[in-house]
Amino acid sequence: MSDLRQRVPGHSLIDMLLHQWDIGTIRLDAATNGVVVDDKAVSWYRGVIGERRVGTILDSLGTSHTVLHSVPVGKGSSDIDQVVIGRAGVFTINTKYSPGKKVWVNGYGLFVDGHKQFYVRNSAAEARRAADLLSEASGLTVPVTALIVFVDPGPITHKGPAGGGEHDPAIRVLADAELFRVFMDRPQFSDEQVARIVAAAVRPATWHRSPAESTAGHHITREFEALEEEVGPHLARAFVAPSKVSVPRMPAPSARDRVGYGRARPNATRNRARSAASRRPASRKRQSYLDRLFSGVAVPAAGLFGLWIYLNVITGK
Template sequence: MTSDFASQGFGSGRDDIPQRVGVNERGAGHAVIEKLLADREGLPPRSLLGRVFGADPLTSENYPWYKGALGEIAVGRILERLGPGWMVLHAVPVGTGASDVDHVLIGPAGVFTLNTKNHSGQSVWIAGRTLMVSGKKQRHLYNASHEAARAAKLLTRGANATVEVTGVVVVVAPKSMTVRERPSEVVVVSDRQLLRWLSDRPNLLTPRQIAVITAAAMRPGTWHRNPPAVVDPGFLQYEFARLPALVDSARRRRAGWLLALLVGTPLVLATLSSYF
């Protein structure tokens, strides 16, 4: 039996049949993992030779979804450390299409929508309305602002009371993050700064307000006109959990073969030269 992830037939088991799942049942990265696995469905498994030589189990189209899932999962783990007074929702479907909010937080300090961006090993630069990653301008600030405004509108309607929402861009594992001027409409923090930043916020909501907003947030209809049926969260997490090991193993194999080539080529040339 092959151990290649691509051969595992996403869509072949009873547990992955789309079903109605509560908003609070989705795990971090649910939407991007579902997209990644759906895109990989039907792809042929790597051959034995491909696995031996470290052929990448992901395509170039897979990598943005894979990297995004890793980022959301990392932030999800950080949010698990929030106190019991917080409600945390992940991958909340919103609008009429396939859009989702990476994380929604409701607690004493207020309501927050988190837009997670995995820019591991890259330099991030922020000044006012501009955010650049490795010298390229991104739309993260606009997207986070739009996301927060939409969440505020939907929660206000769902709770029948005015709900203010703060949009937050969470940059995961950046090489560096330089803030020349803080954005006026949203907050930008790294994953390492997130928990302390939330802990330092003053209390704005009473337990009663938190309960009312949470009740509204827990209703799928608050966020989406026709909440989609999704794949079982446990199944998705199980399938995705096997992928990082395959990716890392393939990367190590490629590095090993490259090292062998760099070391072995001079030896071969030296041996051949001795015969001439």
């Protein structure tokens, strides 16, 4: 893939979920009618849900902005959830799916339901990296604003501005419902400057030292929707209470695995068939009952009938 605009919300996380689905470490369990999944995969699934929600909001920007999803950056498996480019500026988005959670922020302190998180420092570093890479690739000075976007949160309390370090970019903490108007701010770039930044931003090599082939966006969307149909309700319940059925934590797929997704998914059909089969325990029980009935009643009855015919023949009746 030579243009990052072909990637979809949650692309990298979906890749990892599909890898686990294909090797069977995410699956429905016929015995418990539950889902076999570990905490890490539940976290990935939550991340995809959040990024897809934010992606829907960003779709409403239309052609006035360029939106890149799940941008691979650096030299490993890290990515930026979303990058948005328009006349109002360049923004990196760090999406957090925290339905109903209370958020408190002041400087580098950010707490979600009383638990300290390092989202501000991480998002500031992400925006600085994006600014450096885009400035180098475009030949322009490209300031980048870091957005930490909470999806469906409870109240967000701002005791002070986020960040505040000498070299920090602008950082904003907000709910997804507030996101759209951020991109309506006063223009910072001309149309020509935006075009130069976009031309640099859509190239995978701008962001990653060794960019790998990506799965086609339409393909990975279709595969995720199939996974969501199979195990989504179970994973949604795991948001509230972890599944009683678990497996050891699994490593993320290698670069070779991710390339493989773009060409063929030979195990996907087999695993979908296995998952579909696990949804039919009642039919299997009915079949077993009929088998037992046949062997316990019908077979002996047939034997007695045959014996009766034989005795009638030899006695001449």
